[in-house]
Amino acid sequence: MSAPEIMEAVSPNGGSTVEREDLSKRFARRVSVNEHYSRKAVSYQGNRAAPGLRWMKYKEGFSSRLVAELVDEVEPQAVLDPFAGICTTPLVAVGRGRDAMGIEIMPVGVLVGSAIAEASNGLSPPMFDHCRAALLSHTRNGHATPDEFAFPHVPITVGAFPPGTEEEIARARSFIAAVDDTGLRSLLNLACLSVLEESSYTRKDGQYLRWDKRADRPLRSSVDLGSIARFSDALERRFAEISEDVDALKKQYGGGHPDLVTGSCLELLKDIPTGAFDMVITSPPYANRYDYTRTYALELAWMGFDRGDFSALRQRMLSATVENKGKMEWLGDIYGENRETLDKAIGMYAGQGAVHEVLGILGERAAELSNRNILNLIEQYFSEMAVVVAELGRVVRPGGVAIMVNDNVQYHGEELPVDFILADFAEQAGFQCTNIWKLARGKGNSSQQMARFGRRELRKCVYRWIRTDD
Ligand SMILES: C[S@@+](CC[C@H](N)C(=O)[O-])C[C@H]1O[C@@H](n2cnc3c(N)ncnc32)[C@H](O)[C@@H]1O
Known part of the structure; x- marks a missing residue:
């Protein structure tokens, strides 16, 4: 130079x-x-x-x-x-x-990848349909669940869900824990994971989680994230997408x-x-x-x-x-x-x-x-x-x-x-x-x-x- x-x-x-x-x-x-x-x-x-x-x-x-x-x-x-x-x-x-x-x-990433691979290669659509209907019904109408199935909060997640959602989540978790088939269980877990954000008072925003002012947190936020999805409704929508995708998945990742x-x-x-x-x-x-x-x-x-x-x-x-x-x-x-x-x-x-x-x-x-x-x-x-x-x-x-x-x-x-x-x-x-x-x-x-x-x-x-x- x-x-x-x-x-x-x-x-x-x-x-x-x-x-x-x-x-x-x-x-x-x-x-x-x-x-x-x-x-x-x-x-x-x-x-x-x-x-x-x-x-x-x-x-x-x-x-x-x-x-x-x-x-x-x-x-x-x-x-x-x-x-x-x-x-x-x-x-x-x-x-x-x-x-x-x-x-x-x-x-989280490996669970998603494995569940997609499973859905592309071994999923039985009738079994999945049966299971998703049972999970949704249990999530919406099931009885109170033992504490062991409650969402396992850590300090940075406390207050993330409205109380009704906490209950739905606990019921979904108790249902999934009883599913023996590992492939099916990972797909149900993925479906639940994928709707946690939209049914919570948080949004992923660049480097941080943005919190809604309705969240029960010591540090109050002034942000209004608008309407928050009910967990079971969001789950039902995700299940519909999964069913819709099964044929295409077999062709693409089969x-x-x-x-x-x-x-x-x-x-x-x-x-x-x-x-x-x-x-x-x-x-x-x-x-x-x-x-x-x-x-x-x-x-x-x-x-x-x-x-x-x-x-x-x-x-x-x-x-x-x-x-x-x-x-x-x-x-x-x-x-x-x-x-x-x-x-x-x-x-x-x-x-x-x-x-x-x-x-x-x-x-x-x-x-x-x-x-x-x-x-x-x-x-x-x-x-x-x-x-x-x-x-x-x-x-x-x-x-x-x-x-x-x-x-x-x-x-x-x-x-x-x-x-x-x-x-x-x-x-x-x-x-x-x-x-x-x-x-x-x-x-x-x-x-x-x-x-x-x-x-x-x-x-x-x-x-x-x-x-x-x-
Ligand atoms: C930019 S993302 C890659 C996304 C990926 N291309 C996809 O389509 O999903 C970078 C990924 O690296 C992962 N990561 C960070 N440190 C890692 C490490 N030491 N070993 C393996 N993965 C790591 C992160 O968890 C993140 O998922």
Whole structure:
């Protein structure tokens, strides 16, 4: 880089952008707008009418169409998604005749994926119709239930339901507990889980749960969420959708059961044999402070998560919140002697100049940050993603393809080009980053950031990395 360019390269906080400029020089030519990848394709909006996937509005998901097109283009034998969410990738891949594995840390996602796979492969419609009618009747008219079936609240869910809904929920839970068939039981659980939000005084809203003023909570809200669905009515509507979808599901996802594993990919990828997959389609959590354990509090509590389970889950997730503690020591322990890939990842992170450039600038402004732990978040997000990318470089065989959906972020006016940073990791892990397809419209910065640092649109991208020959 010539001297005048270095002198001009000054960040909104007066720091250097040399490292980010260098990354940009390396990768900017791989960036192109791809009209085909709309907000709808890379978000749950594309699944609003998709059989099965429409049952649970998993706002963090991408569309089945995106996965189907990518799988048809590459024609892989075996597909992996290490951040599987409600298992869109493995379900679609298996439905198209491929082997597929999904790893997802939130049991809610794996329950949804397993129930869809079950409904696509083994469900007996007459048995389901009989069971849903009995469950609805019991939920509406059943007798009082023992306490053991009450909704197992944790502090962050207390007061979420009107009293009548609490009673209906307890009756539904007592009915489901007596269902022997595991496939049917998971489908009934999914149906109930999927309507908890609409029958509660909460709404998922970005990083938080928004509360209605009618909720019986110590901290009063002033928000009115309008009419709240009766639990059994919402359940009846969901059951109707499930029945409506069964034929389409058999056609779309009827190729068998994908391998769905509940756990952390940071822990599980290391046990996957080298070269086991020829395609990865994934979208990790974004580095944006979004806390899944808060937004999915009702669903996790339904599944029996107590307070300790919530904080354990938050700490095991890929670090993307200011509450996460570092995992590198723990990773050292679980890798033990066989730490070649871990050491590679540590080296990839240590040499990543752009991340350290941003950390240096923000470190000097730590007192001005909305939360000082943003520094930890950035460090941990990228060091953990280095581990994931290094492992993907190992488990994807030469010639294989990895596709990743992710957003760039900024903190205190300093942009982190997540797409370029991960491309740098990918190229050190044995991939060539061939494309960074950006959506025609990126993501605007928050109004506070805009007022202080000016308007900036952050890229929302789909990356394609090809595994080169060793
Ligand atoms: C952007 S979402 C992926 C959604 C998915 N593409 C879909 O269509 O449903 C990221 C997912 O990563 C999961 N996750 C976070 N940390 C994880 C970890 N360490 N291992 C596996 N999954 C993790 C989150 O629970 C979340 O479901």
